Amino acid sequence: MTWIRDRWRRRRVPRDVSLSDALFEHFPGAALLADADGVVLRLSPGAEAHLGQAASDLVGTRLSGLDEDPLRGELARGMAACLAQGRPWRGAVRCRRADGDLRYQDVVIRPLAGGEGPPRLLVVLHDVDDLVARARVDRERLADLEAGLARLPGALFRLRQTPRGELGFEYVSDGIRELCGLTPETLQASPEALFARMPDADRRALTTTLARSAVGLTPWEQDVRLTLPQGERWLEIRARVRRGRQGVTLWDGWLQDITQRKEEESRTRALVTTDMLTGLLNRRGFFANGRAVLAYAARHHQRVAVAMLDLDHFKALNDTHGHAAGDIALQCFARTCRDCLRPYDLIARLGGEEFAIMLADGDPEEAWRVFERLRRRVAETELALGGETLHITVSLGLAFLEPDGDLNEVLGRADRALYRAKHEGRNRVVGPSPVV
Numbered sequence: 090m091t092w093i094r095d096r097w098r099r100r101r102v103p104r105d106v107s108l109s110d111a112l113f114e115h116f117p118g119a120a121l122l123a124d125a126d127g128v129v130l131r132l133s134p135g136a137e138a139h140l141g142q143a144a145s146d147l148v149g150t151r152l153s154g155l156d157e158d159p160l161r162g163e164l165a166r167g168m169a170a171c172l173a174q175g176r177p178w179r180g181a182v183r184c185r186r187a188d189g190d191l192r193y194q195d196v197v198i199r200p201l202a203g204g205e206g207p208p209r210l211l212v213v214l215h216d217v218d219d220l221v222a223r224a225r226v227d228r229e230r231l232a233d234l235e236a237g238l239a240r241l242p243g244a245l246f247r248l249r250q251t252p253r254g255e256l257g258f259e260y261v262s263d264g265i266r267e268l269c270g271l272t273p274e275t276l277q278a279s280p281e282a283l284f285a286r287m288p289d290a291d292r293r294a295l296t297t298t299l300a301r302s303a304v305g306l307t308p309w310e311q312d313v314r315l316t317l318p319q320g321e322r323w324l325e326i327r328a329r330v331r332r333g334r335q336g337v338t339l340w341d342g343w344l345q346d347i348t349q350r351k352e353e354e355s356r357t358r359a360l361v362t363t364d365m366l367t368g369l370l371n372r373r374g375f376f377a378n379g380r381a382v383l384a385y386a387a388r389h390h391q392r393v394a395v396a397m398l399d400l401d402h403f404k405a406l407n408d409t410h411g412h413a414a415g416d417i418a419l420q421c422f423a424r425t426c427r428d429c430l431r432p433y434d435l436i437a438r439l440g441g442e443e444f445a446i447m448l449a450d451g452d453p454e455e456a457w458r459v460f461e462r463l464r465r466r467v468a469e470t471e472l473a474l475g476g477e478t479l480h481i482t483v484s485l486g487l488a489f490l491e492p493d494g495d496l497n498e499v500l501g502r503a504d505r506a507l508y509r510a511k512h513e514g515r516n517r518v519v520g521p522s523p524v525v
């Protein structure tokens with residue numbers, strides 16, 4: 090402490106400090122009285138033990154001498170602020186004890202109403218060194234945890250909804266940058282930044298599942314697409330929900346990128362519904378997609394045209410030119426169908442040389458025109474096989490489905506029409522009259 094004494098010369102202390110006599114005798118903690126220049130006038134009994142210094146050593150020295158940095162330290166700043174503003178100042182200051190130990194003190198400097206006399210300051214110290222040390226450890230642990238979270242392939246979040254339905258992210262981990270190019274701060278400012286990147290359908294679904302989760306307090310599980318500059322990305326949302334104070338609903342959850350998984354699923358789905366030889370839909374794909382087309386047609390009061398198709402004398406082609414040639418003919422026929430029809434018409438190979446076609450807006454006259462054109466195009470197509478040019482023909486049975494009709498039933502009618510087409514000489518379309 091000698092350096093403090095050298096630098097902060099002891100002053101002569103006025104004897105009139107009676108205002109604080111009673112206070113200092115009985116003050117339970119560490120308190121000091123200082124004048125407007127920061128010179129220590131008195132110490133409470135607790136302050137001696139607290140600072141490890143005798144009152145006789147401190148009285149007359151400057152209070153800022155206790156500070157870790159007496160010249161630019163917090164105590165000098167605190168006293169100046171307190172005197173300038175005439176109200177208490179509070180701060181954590183690293184103070185030096187007599188044994189040289191530096192310990193954090195919670196310091197409150199209060200201006201004392203001095204009556205006629207000069208202004209004085211009451212300084213109360215409370216040792217918070219252990220608390221500060223614990224807070225530092227907690228901060229380090231938190232930083233470590235956040236760094237770990239940032240390395241995980243996803244983002245942790247807490248979403249809250251007020252009883253009035255206002256949504257806001259209380260927390261989003263750093264992984265959100267990688268997921269969608271937004272910062273946690275942007276999302277905390279407004280969740281709209283994320284929602285605006287979702288297609289309308291996904292956003293509507295998200296609103297529904299979120300509301301259901303809030304009402305039933307059931308887990309929130311939702312997959313959504315995001316439209317990002319680099320393309321479409323799938324996000325999986327999984328969260329647990331609970332009710333907080335004042336009717337607030339809170340979701341703690343996890344966001345993760347499942348684009349790859351979704352792409353694999355879609356590839357698998359395509360494999361399951363695709364005919365390997367021709368690349369057309371298979372029977373399963375025809376029924377799965379057909380139901381969707383029927384639902385659409387029912388909503389829009391459209392008729393649906395369905396045709397069953399069968400290549401003529403295909404066994405003879407196989408027997409004469411071999412099974413491989415038959416496969417090429419099937420592939421060639423599939424190509425012709427695709428070329429003749431629109432992308433949203435369904436074409437399927439149901440098995441062997443049997444095919445089915447569904448025209449979404451099945452106006453009867455138009456359907457007849459389409460199928461006649463297809464039949465002609467198949468017959469005109471030249472198939473070059475081993476130096477020979479072959480022709481194949483196809484027979485078609487046509488039927489129309491009413492909006493609320495059944496797919497199996499209409500396929501049965503189309504099949505019976507196909508049977509008639511074969512019996513009437515093949516290479517023809519048979520079905521109900523185009524004029525209805």
Ligand SMILES: Nc1nc2c(ncn2[C@@H]2O[C@H](COP(=O)(O)OP(=O)(O)OP(=O)(O)O)[C@@H](O)[C@H]2O)c(=O)[nH]1
Binds near residue numbers: 366442
């Ligand atoms: N190359 C090839 N042939 C197939 C395939 N699937 C079924 N077939 C053959 O298709 C032929 C179907 O013959 P049929 O049902 O007798 O009919 P068709 O000879 O076309 O006679 P119609 O239909 O009455 O004109 C059989 O020889 C099957 O072996 C296939 O994937 N590839």
